[in-house]
Amino acid sequence: MGKIIAVVNQKGGVGKTTSAVNLTAALNELELRVLLCDFDPQANATSGMGLDKRKIKYSAYDVTINEVPMEDAVVHTEYGDVLPSSSDLAGAAVELIGADHRERQLEKALFRIKEKYDIIFIDCPPSLELLTLNGLCAADGILVPVQCEYFALEGLSDLMSTLRMVKKRLNPRLEIFGVALTMFDGRTNFSTQVAQEVRKHFPGKVFTAVIPRNIRLAEAPSHGVPVTVYDRGSRGAAAYRAMAEEIKEKLI
Numbered sequence: 001m002g003k004i005i006a007v008v009n010q011k012g013g014v015g016k017t018t019s020a021v022n023l024t025a026a027l028n029e030l031e032l033r034v035l036l037c038d039f040d041p042q043a044n045a046t047s048g049m050g051l052d053k054r055k056i057k058y059s060a061y062d063v064t065i066n067e068v069p070m071e072d073a074v075v076h077t078e079y080g081d082v083l084p085s086s087s088d089l090a091g092a093a094v095e096l097i098g099a100d101h102r103e104r105q106l107e108k109a110l111f112r113i114k115e116k117y118d119i120i121f122i123d124c125p126p127s128l129e130l131l132t133l134n135g136l137c138a139a140d141g142i143l144v145p146v147q148c149e150y151f152a153l154e155g156l157s158d159l160m161s162t163l164r165m166v167k168k169r170l171n172p173r174l175e176i177f178g179v180a181l182t183m184f185d186g187r188t189n190f191s192t193q194v195a196q197e198v199r200k201h202f203p204g205k206v207f208t209a210v211i212p213r214n215i216r217l218a219e220a221p222s223h224g225v226p227v228t229v230y231d232r233g234s235r236g237a238a239a240y241r242a243m244a245e246e247i248k249e250k251l252i
Helices: 016-029 044-048 060-065 087-096 102-111 130-138 156-169 189-201 215-223 235-251
Strands: 003-007 034-038 075-077 080-083 119-123 141-147 175-182
Touching: 003 016, 003 130, 016 034, 016 044, 016 080, 016 119, 016 141, 016 175, 016 215, 016 235, 034 044, 044 215, 060 087, 060 102, 087 130, 102 130, 130 156, 141 156, 175 189, 175 235, 215 235
Parallel strands: 003 119, 003 141, 034 080, 034 119, 141 175
Antiparallel strands: 075 080
């Protein structure tokens, strides 16, 4: 049965979607059965996996609000399976307010198919709201991307408080699956200092592989492919492949 991992950080621009897309593709290359659930209304993970948002038949919105079966909404790509998102999902948080078990709609939708996968990533919105809460309630663990820049730890205390609340009241199995250091610049002492600080805050949880600041990572989404396809030889692609190997070890 697949492990469900919510990729979450309420700060934008930390490499959350980039990590979700490229880890999906890298684990797919390792012949794991992977599903990327795009639960962010911006739908960047959907386009990053090569899907045209305008041509999607069903999206995460239809699955959670209109009860469309997950099997009908999942799209198969050469980089891994995708539950696409759309801008309609932005209204889902409002529509869910009056629903019974409103925080468990995604969990209910994933229940029937999770045994088909080795790992399921949920790309959550960059905020701590109802859509993210759905992701946390559905997940077995969270993967937290943290950029190696100033204010890196700012806001993480809020995320950890939310994690503890969800674990205590709604999802006792929720744990920190891993912390991914992103946007690392080896030319500066500051990036190294931030990395050391993050490892101190999350002992034993930070992946050994570090994601560098890399122009190829920034370019790949505009081409609608993961960096592991756009430029296999780039430092960004190598780093995500190394991190995928670590994740595969954790799953065994």
